[in-house]
Amino acid sequence: MISTGTEGGKREGSTYVPALGLRVLTPLYDRAVALTTRERRFRGALIAQAVTRPELDILDLGCGTGSLTIGIKRREPSTRIVGVDGDPEVLRIATRKAAAAEVLLAFDCALAHELPYAGASFDRVVSSLFFHHLTWQSKQQAAAEAYRVLRPGGELHVADWGRPSGPTMRALFLIVQALDGVATTRDNVAGRLPELFVAAGFEQVVQEGHVDTSLGTIALYRARRPE
Ligand SMILES: C[S@@+](CC[C@H](N)C(=O)[O-])C[C@H]1O[C@@H](n2cnc3c(N)ncnc32)[C@H](O)[C@@H]1O
Numbered sequence: 001m002i003s004t005g006t007e008g009g010k011r012e013g014s015t016y017v018p019a020l021g022l023r024v025l026t027p028l029y030d031r032a033v034a035l036t037t038r039e040r041r042f043r044g045a046l047i048a049q050a051v052t053r054p055e056l057d058i059l060d061l062g063c064g065t066g067s068l069t070i071g072i073k074r075r076e077p078s079t080r081i082v083g084v085d086g087d088p089e090v091l092r093i094a095t096r097k098a099a100a101a102e103v104l105l106a107f108d109c110a111l112a113h114e115l116p117y118a119g120a121s122f123d124r125v126v127s128s129l130f131f132h133h134l135t136w137q138s139k140q141q142a143a144a145e146a147y148r149v150l151r152p153g154g155e156l157h158v159a160d161w162g163r164p165s166g167p168t169m170r171a172l173f174l175i176v177q178a179l180d181g182v183a184t185t186r187d188n189v190a191g192r193l194p195e196l197f198v199a200a201g202f203e204q205v206v207q208e209g210h211v212d213t214s215l216g217t218i219a220l221y222r223a224r225r226p227e
Contacts, residue, residue, distance in 0.1 A: 037218065041211050045209060085109065086110065115145045155222060158193065
């Protein structure tokens with residue numbers, strides 16, 4: 001099910017970056033991620049750190065084609081999970097995948113700086129490969145929204161491009177920067193996401209680990225909204 005909270009999901013003049021940089025590449029997104037990111041490893045690690053008990057209310061921020069959303073629901077069917085993304089096209093793919101996987105999921109079309117949820121609605125906000133699509137200012141707005149929709153004591157869990165583990169990882173990341181742009185990716189590669197989360201009010205901000213891939217280093221972060 002897709003509900004379009006924000007018409008079309010995009011804004012005139014914004015730095016909106018589609019799933020694979022260029023809209024025409026969106027249908028190839030899942031294949032590209034599977035081939036280049038050691039997807040099972042990083043998604044598995046993110047799910048393991050985020051889904052620590054049954055019956056959680058979870059938001060998948062920038063859910064794209066729904067791979068993480070579906071993975072969480074399959075791993076822990078008692079979760080109530082919603083995926084949100086600004087691109088109705090990518091959400092149509094997510095909806096088809098959820099139906100094929102026989103999992104009942106809700107997907108909402110909305111932008112990360114104005115999430116259509118009441119404050120303190122979720123126990124977890126999870127997000128994979130999303131923050132590097134945003135400028136620093138948009139990252140700040142998205143982090144503030146994640147904080148707002150989390151319950152006190154709730155947690156943000158993020159897997160995204162982070163500080164490279166070495167020069168080879170830095171060089172490989174140039175491919176991502178060519179596709180998705182330097183303006184939105186440079187904060188990631190500078191390792192600034194923890195600083196972003198602290199500035200938004202989160203506590204206990206830690207990098208849990210990283211996964212080296214053929215496109216660079218994916219970092220796994222955890223942050224907590226204070227009680
Ligand atoms: C690289 S994809 C990641 C998708 C998915 N989370 C995954 O792990 O495969 C980034 C997603 O962010 C979405 N996106 C980009 N800017 C956004 C914004 N401002 N608000 C909501 N979604 C946005 C894009 O539509 C795209 O689906």
